[in-house]
Amino acid sequence: MLSTVKKQAMRYARSIGVPGTVTAHAIFQDGSERERQAYYQSSITKNLAGYRERVRLMEELNAQAADTGLDGLRLPEISKDAGYMLVRPEHFPLLDEAIAEARAAFNAYTPGTSKRERDSLEGVPREDRSDRSAINRLAMHPEVLRIVSNYMGALPLLYRINLLYSPNTEVIEQSSQFYHLDPEDVIMSKIFIFVEDVDADNGPTTLLPADRSTAVRRAITYRKGRVPDDVIARIGGAGNLVEATGPAGTMAFLDTCRCFHMGSRKASKPRYAIMVQYQSPYAASFPMEGPLGPLPVGIRAVPSQPTLREQYLFGIKRSRRVLANPRVSLGMARRRSMHREAAARARFPERRDRYESWRVAPGRLRSRSPGQSSRWGKKVRRTSEAPIRLGSIVCVYQDGSPVRKWACKSMSAP
Ligand SMILES: O=C(O)CCC(=O)C(=O)O
Numbered sequence: 001m002l003s004t005v006k007k008q009a010m011r012y013a014r015s016i017g018v019p020g021t022v023t024a025h026a027i028f029q030d031g032s033e034r035e036r037q038a039y040y041q042s043s044i045t046k047n048l049a050g051y052r053e054r055v056r057l058m059e060e061l062n063a064q065a066a067d068t069g070l071d072g073l074r075l076p077e078i079s080k081d082a083g084y085m086l087v088r089p090e091h092f093p094l095l096d097e098a099i100a101e102a103r104a105a106f107n108a109y110t111p112g113t114s115k116r117e118r119d120s121l122e123g124v125p126r127e128d129r130s131d132r133s134a135i136n137r138l139a140m141h142p143e144v145l146r147i148v149s150n151y152m153g154a155l156p157l158l159y160r161i162n163l164l165y166s167p168n169t170e171v172i173e174q175s176s177q178f179y180h181l182d183p184e185d186v187i188m189s190k191i192f193i194f195v196e197d198v199d200a201d202n203g204p205t206t207l208l209p210a211d212r213s214t215a216v217r218r219a220i221t222y223r224k225g226r227v228p229d230d231v232i233a234r235i236g237g238a239g240n241l242v243e244a245t246g247p248a249g250t251m252a253f254l255d256t257c258r259c260f261h262m263g264s265r266k267a268s269k270p271r272y273a274i275m276v277q278y279q280s281p282y283a284a285s286f287p288m289e290g291p292l293g294p295l296p297v298g299i300r301a302v303p304s305q306p307t308l309r310e311q312y313l314f315g316i317k318r319s320r321r322v323l324a325n326p327r328v329s330l331g332m333a334r335r336r337s338m339h340r341e342a343a344a345r346a347r348f349p350e351r352r353d354r355y356e357s358w359r360v361a362p363g364r365l366r367s368r369s370p371g372q373s374s375r376w377g378k379k380v381r382r383t384s385e386a387p388i389r390l391g392s393i394v395c396v397y398q399d400g401s402p403v404r405k406w407a408c409k410s411m412s413a414p
Contacts, residue, residue: 027284028183030223036284040186043282046289050312050319051282054154057309061146061155070143075251078151078189083210083255085147088246094141095193095249097134102195102274105163111270112167120175120203120264124163130300135161138193139276140313147253148189148278156188156278158313160296164192166264166271168203177265178226179208181217182256185283192252195272198245202271205244205254205263208236213260232260281315292318 027035044051064070073092078085089095105126114122130136138144139161149155171177182188198204208216216235220227233241244252244263254261264271279285286292292315302314311317 024284024287031183031284032221032223033217036186039284039288040280040282043286043288047282047319050317051154053308053317054149054156054312057155057312058146058149058153060309061142061149064142065146070146071141073141073143075143075147078147078253078255080151081209081211083213083258084207084242084244085253086244086246086250087253088250092249094134094138095251098138098193098274099195099249101128101134102163102193102272106165106195106272109165111165114165118172118175120166120168120170120172120177122165122167124165126161126163129161129298131303135163135274135276136301138274139191140310144191145309145313148191151189151253151255152187152278152280154280155309155312157281157292157295157315158276158297158301159184159279160275160277161301162275162277163195164271164273164275166203166273168264168267168270171266174226175264177203177262179229179232179260179262180224180226181213181222181258181260183224184285185257185279188255188257188277188279188283190254190256190278191274191276192244192254193274193276194246194248194250194252195274197247198250198271198273200243200245201268202245203264203267203269204271205252205261207242207244207254207256207259207261208232208240209242210255210258212236212240213258216260227260236260281318 024039027039031039061070065074071094073089075087075089076085105124109122109124111122114124116122126133126135128136131140139158145155192205196202207213213236216222216227216232219235220231244250244254246252281292295315297314302316303310306314306316308317
């Protein structure tokens with residue numbers, strides 16, 4: 001009750017512009033379209049040198065494509081009005097390699113073992129999350145980066161890579177089975193790469209193009225949460241809805257921040273997809289200044305000798321300065337993280353989801369049973385294996401998600 005009153009008071013204070021009432025966290029959680037855009041623009045202004053470098057890197061990709069081509073691959077552009085684009089490239093060997101890698105992971109996966117509460121999607125573990133993996137190389141392919149950069153207006157961050165299994169067997173209230181906008185950014189691109197054919201019976205992602213979605217967003221003054229189907233159909237136009245379907249190998253570029261979307265609804269067949277998420281570093285999900293912190297894609301995804309483009313892609317560079325801890329080399333970080341992972345595997349060979357919460361003390365790892373409270377918070381939940389540490393700094397979990405405050409004493413980013 002008190003928290004509802006507080007939220008309403010904050011919202012009112014924000015709406016009349018009381019100084020200091022708009023925090024990045026509040027905008028990320030609950031911001032209006034205007035607040036999100038204002039944060040994004042201010043963040044670009046504060047990081048102007050880095051932004052210009054990202055624009056230059058995008059232009060460099062376009063110049064290379066026009067000049068020598070980018071590995072002989074040419075993809076269509078994503079329309080800004082539509083916010084999405086579906087393509088099945090004809091000849092793209094790396095895509096075939098990535099699909100084969102994903103199929104092996106899906107074959108090794110036991111459905112239900114990575115199930116999360118109130119989530120219709122299961123994240124399937126990947127053996128290799130390094131820059132050698134075909135899936136990672138696909139996500140870093142210059143033509144793919146060029147298309148996404150052109151849509152977003154600058155070279156983005158490679159934020160996350162997941163293998164997603166949709167069982168499509170039940171209705172889960174408040175899940176992504178219902179129309180919503182993702183809160184992470186004001187413009188972004190998720191690529192859903194179909195590992196097997198997707199048709200109307202595989203619970204396809206269904207979306208309303210960006211221009212129609214903006215009309216709905218303004219009509220209902222949307223901030224967050226799920227929107228009923230009939231509201232989307234009435235304001236956005238049922239005839240405008242698009243089902244992302246196609247044969248295996250289809251790449252569906254979807255801006256899930258600008259397009260209302262839902263998927264993995266109850267259907268007769270499951271869906272298997274690779275999901276690659278690109279974001280800008282300027283949205284309220286990131287601090288306006290200072291290091292971006294580790295990205296969920298994981299530190300092992302960073303090549304050992306990253307080029308300038310890769311330094312921006314992985315958020316090691318945010319401005320012209322290098323923001324990563326210069327004392328910790330990436331090679332050392334990678335070796336340490338592999339060592340940690342091997343140690344965790346040897347120590348906890350049972351199903352990883354039994355170890356729901358973790359506390360990290362210097363030099364040792366300790367598991368707690370599900371639901372048990374800890375001095376870091378009540379009923380903390382962790383589903384990943386073990387944190388990756390850079391020296392004494394705990395920076396990211398094995399599944400790539402950033403460490404929460406309760407998980408470590410010092411929260412300094414590398
Ligand atoms: O296709 C789906 O399962 C929905 C995915 C979704 O909502 C998202 O990735 O934001």
